[in-house]
Amino acid sequence: MSIHQITHTLGEFLAAQPGVPNPGVGEAPPGAAKLLKILGWAAWVVFLCCVGGILIVSGKMAISHKRGMGGGEEASNLMWPLIAAIVGASASGIIGTILAVQG
16 A cells, blocks of 8 residues: 555545534633733743843853953853843743733
8 A cells, every 4th residue: 555545545534524523712710810920920020130241241242252261251141141031931931822812
């Protein structure tokens, strides 16, 4: 049996199956508002840490440049707070989209 025959047979089988039932919109469980409040606080803490990390690394770069070392090592360390900020911003955007669709 060739792959074409297998995929054709599988496609016919799946097409003959009844549709997927709609689970509905649903509702938030009790206490969801408190959880969202805690998640909001956590997001602020994450971004505060990211901004603090960027300021610390920037200060180290300035000191290194003043001493004549160029600041190359600190420039590579700047990557980590920036990545953390991108991940945090992406997570908040995804969660915000999900909550907007449900609400």
